[in-house]
Amino acid sequence: MRTIELKAPYIIFTGAATEATYAKTGLGMVEWRRNQCKGQISLNGGTVDLGLPDMTLQQAVDEGVGSLIIGTASVGGAIPDSWLDTLEEAAKLGIDIVGGVHTRLSDNDRLRSAASASGAVLVDVRVPPENLPVGTGKKRTGKRILMVGTDCAVGKKYTALALERDMKTAGLNADFRASGQTGIMIAGKGIPIDAVVSDFVSGAAELLSPDNDEDHWDVIEGQGGIFHPGYGAVSFGLLTGSQPDAFVVCHEAGRTHIEGWSEFKLPTFAEVIDRTIAIGQLTNPAIRCVGASINTSALSDKEAAAYLDRQSSQLGLPCVDPVRFGAENIVAEIIDSYDLSTHLAVG
Amino acid sequence: MRTIELKAPYIIFTGAATEATYAKTGLGMVEWRRNQCKGQISLNGGTVDLGLPDMTLQQAVDEGVGSLIIGTASVGGAIPDSWLDTLEEAAKLGIDIVGGVHTRLSDNDRLRSAASASGAVLVDVRVPPENLPVGTGKKRTGKRILMVGTDCAVGKKYTALALERDMKTAGLNADFRASGQTGIMIAGKGIPIDAVVSDFVSGAAELLSPDNDEDHWDVIEGQGGIFHPGYGAVSFGLLTGSQPDAFVVCHEAGRTHIEGWSEFKLPTFAEVIDRTIAIGQLTNPAIRCVGASINTSALSDKEAAAYLDRQSSQLGLPCVDPVRFGAENIVAEIIDSYDLSTHLAVG
Numbered sequence: 001m002r003t004i005e006l007k008a009p010y011i012i013f014t015g016a017a018t019e020a021t022y023a024k025t026g027l028g029m030v031e032w033r034r035n036q037c038k039g040q041i042s043l044n045g046g047t048v049d050l051g052l053p054d055m056t057l058q059q060a061v062d063e064g065v066g067s068l069i070i071g072t073a074s075v076g077g078a079i080p081d082s083w084l085d086t087l088e089e090a091a092k093l094g095i096d097i098v099g100g101v102h103t104r105l106s107d108n109d110r111l112r113s114a115a116s117a118s119g120a121v122l123v124d125v126r127v128p129p130e131n132l133p134v135g136t137g138k139k140r141t142g143k144r145i146l147m148v149g150t151d152c153a154v155g156k157k158y159t160a161l162a163l164e165r166d167m168k169t170a171g172l173n174a175d176f177r178a179s180g181q182t183g184i185m186i187a188g189k190g191i192p193i194d195a196v197v198s199d200f201v202s203g204a205a206e207l208l209s210p211d212n213d214e215d216h217w218d219v220i221e222g223q224g225g226i227f228h229p230g231y232g233a234v235s236f237g238l239l240t241g242s243q244p245d246a247f248v249v250c251h252e253a254g255r256t257h258i259e260g261w262s263e264f265k266l267p268t269f270a271e272v273i274d275r276t277i278a279i280g281q282l283t284n285p286a287i288r289c290v291g292a293s294i295n296t297s298a299l300s301d302k303e304a305a306a307y308l309d310r311q312s313s314q315l316g317l318p319c320v321d322p323v324r325f326g327a328e329n330i331v332a333e334i335i336d337s338y339d340l341s342t343h344l345a346v347g
Numbered sequence: 348m349r350t351i352e353l354k355a356p357y358i359i360f361t362g363a364a365t366e367a368t369y370a371k372t373g374l375g376m377v378e379w380r381r382n383q384c385k386g387q388i389s390l391n392g393g394t395v396d397l398g399l400p401d402m403t404l405q406q407a408v409d410e411g412v413g414s415l416i417i418g419t420a421s422v423g424g425a426i427p428d429s430w431l432d433t434l435e436e437a438a439k440l441g442i443d444i445v446g447g448v449h450t451r452l453s454d455n456d457r458l459r460s461a462a463s464a465s466g467a468v469l470v471d472v473r474v475p476p477e478n479l480p481v482g483t484g485k486k487r488t489g490k491r492i493l494m495v496g497t498d499c500a501v502g503k504k505y506t507a508l509a510l511e512r513d514m515k516t517a518g519l520n521a522d523f524r525a526s527g528q529t530g531i532m533i534a535g536k537g538i539p540i541d542a543v544v545s546d547f548v549s550g551a552a553e554l555l556s557p558d559n560d561e562d563h564w565d566v567i568e569g570q571g572g573i574f575h576p577g578y579g580a581v582s583f584g585l586l587t588g589s590q591p592d593a594f595v596v597c598h599e600a601g602r603t604h605i606e607g608w609s610e611f612k613l614p615t616f617a618e619v620i621d622r623t624i625a626i627g628q629l630t631n632p633a634i635r636c637v638g639a640s641i642n643t644s645a646l647s648d649k650e651a652a653a654y655l656d657r658q659s660s661q662l663g664l665p666c667v668d669p670v671r672f673g674a675e676n677i678v679a680e681i682i683d684s685y686d687l688s689t690h691l692a693v694g
Contacts, residue, residue: 137576137608194546201545201580229484229630233548233584240579261484264629275625282611283576 002129003207006188007066007096007121009038011055015083016046017072023048025100025182026071032161032176032186038063040071043082048072057086061093067123069185070099077102084110094118100125100181125181128196128204135202135241137283142212145290145334146244147222148276150251150266151258152231155322156222157183159250159293162322164219166331171344174217177208179238183221193223194234201234205241217334218242222250226275227267228258236279243283246337247276248330252295253307269315290337291318291330349476350554353535354413354443354468356385358402362430363393364419370395372447372529373418379508379533385410387418390429395419404433408440414470416532417446424449431457441465447472447528472528475543475551482549482588484630489559492637492681493591494569495623497598497613498605499578502669503569504530506597506640509669511566513678518691521564524555526585530568540570541581548581552588564681567591573622574614575605583626590630593684594623595677599642600654616662637684638665638677 012026020027029037030050039055042048050071055063068090074080079087079101087097087105091114099105105122106112115122145163147156160176160183167174176183178190196204209218220242224231249272258264267275273289280287292311296304304321311319318329335341359373367374376384377397386402389395397418402410415437421427426434426448434444434452438461446452452469453459462469492510494503507523507530514521523530525537543551556565567589571578596619605611614622620636627634639658643651651668658666665676682688 134577137611194544196545197541198543198545198548198581198584199541199578202577227629229587230481230549231546232587232629233580234545236583237545237580240576264484278622278625282574282579 003189003191004123004125004129004184006098006123006185008036008188009063009065010036010067010069011057011060011065011095012037012040012050012052012069012071013086014040014042014046014048014050015072015074015080016043017048018046020048023050023072025069025185026050028182028186029069029071033188036188038065041086043086057090057093057095060095065095067096067098070097070101074101079103079105079108084108087111088114091115091120091122092118094120096121096123098123098125098185100185125184126192126195128191132196132200132207133203134200135206137240140206140209140211140243141214142216142218143338144209144218144220144242144244145246145248146220146239146242147250147293148235148239148247148272149222149225150227150249150269150272151225151255152228153259154250154252154255155293155295156250159248159322159327160219160221161186162327163248163330166327167217167219167334170328170331170335172217172331172334172340173213173215174219177218177220179205179208179221179223193238194231198233198237201237202241205238209242220244225258226272226279227264229261229264239276239280240283244280244287245284246288246290246334247280248290249273249292251292253304254298269311288337289317290333291320293327293330294319294321296321296324350536350538351470351472351476351531353445353470353532355383355535356410356412357383357414357416358404358407358412358442359384359387359397359399359416359418360433361387361389361393361395361397362419362421362427363390364395365393367395370397370419372416372532373397375529375533376416376418380535383535385412388433390433404437404440404442407442412442414443414445417444417448421448426450426452426455431455434458435461438462438467438469439465441467443468443470445470445472445532447532472531473539473542475538479543479547479554480550481547482553484587487553487556487558487590488561489563489565490593490685491556491565491567491589491591492593492595493567493586493589494597494640495582495586495594495619496569496572497574497596497616497619498572498602499575500606501597501599501602502640502642503597506595506669506674507566507568508533509674510595510677513674514564514566514681517675517678517682519564519678519681519687520560520562521566524565524567526552526555526568526570540585541578545580545584548584549588552585556589569597572605573619573626576608576611586623586627587630591627591634592631593635593637593681594627595637596620596639598639600651601645616658635684636664637680638667640674640677641666641668643668643671
């Protein structure tokens, strides 16, 4: 029983992508784990520059690179034939291949035999570890903060990473815990919770944030939304298994309905907070909301600031847009709520 | 996208079991689907009598039997070698083999090649169908009633089957819908919801109770419990995907804690009802509780009647023990709540 674990450092493969928007995973790796990324490699025609040194696979080996991360999406989700020479060469050189493509890496004969000859590992970040346990509900040591959402794709991963960064900056002992494939690549470990069989979802969430030091915070990436008609069960299992002390509600300003489920109105902040507390109390009676994180990209700077102020007064909690203004206000709320200022002063 | 479907009628295999308690599945088949069971077959040493005609496999073929149902448990959950001659012969004769054992039937070389030669199908009722959809949350036609529980193993399947029987007796148009392996064998179809990947749980539940006639009731077997620290996510996805109009809370008299999770107190009826309504309203705003079904086997007849009376006054809803006293009181509540008496009188 373990989470997926990647071998660092990395070389990021961007294929033949010509627009950064197709290399989101690579960009995320560089934004959040720059020091783990030794270099980048693309194919002929690929023009995306992640700002990393261009590197051959042999140079990567010389630099001690452990894994090649497929940092770009492919049309249809399969492994394009044009990628195979590079991926196969990397595997032959003993570099692990890490991907989140729909086709399993190990289903490809060339990659499988190259990897088995060199001992390289083919890591599909969409595939959960085997033999996951059933959730026990037992209280674990350490603190946990979970991102929850009014919907999917509202910035839960980004918020968790920004919180980890800003908590560390404030001197707190914090680690991002990844529950989705891109998050796993960034964190170097994790479990793709939505791919876990439902009997084991809360058990997988327990594994994701194990016992830790009393002053340690797991900052857990959320999934789906508790009012989501398709993915609510994932959110439910992640919530009860994470047994969070605190949570942040993530939202996109202007979104009115569940994206792709147009018959379903988005829940209000109050509804998400009340429901999350009601369900979360099963495994952590002290669960509380410490703020909201709102993607305000549709608004001007001035509108965004006013919108966040308004939401903040209504909730009586800090509301931030971590991309625009950082997540410090939520960190301040955490320090205040859990009386951590003394601790920080002493530390 | 389809549910598991079995080929009726059946011959029930009880192996070398000498005690009925090891042949619970077989007993359930006979109790609830006697007319689908043509015969029984056991091994040397097996003494369990399901009350069916003893039958050779050749006789089963002559009687038009479609499937052999493994109606007994095995130690450790694997297929004992001693079963193989019989199962292989059945498969050679073109009889489908249906099992809920931990080892997949199709992982056994002898069974796989016998089946592939004859065209027989090896059906693992623990394995969900492939390519299940994500839940849409869209309203479906027809009515649905879901069993929910204060815990696992409190009689949800039995209650659903008793309700189906008593609803039919009352002239209602009702069908049991199976969400677990034994239920699937009894119903001849269904989906093992707890084995479905969490992203698709509510979608699988939607598939389980598709559009139907306006006067038709799906009587849906429940799973887990919404306050269960291990299996709550399964219950959540089944609830939102089932979009039930009505639900019955199932409970065992005297149980005080979640079985196997001794740190968790059992929720009260009121807690289960409130939480089920809160969550269920996402996909069916009209959801309501129509009664409780309580396993009173630990009580005397007199105590049981008094207990059910007391619970019934407290809830203001019928409380029944379907094993002892039938489920008619809940059927009466359904007829009353949904104004079906006119319909029945006309029909």
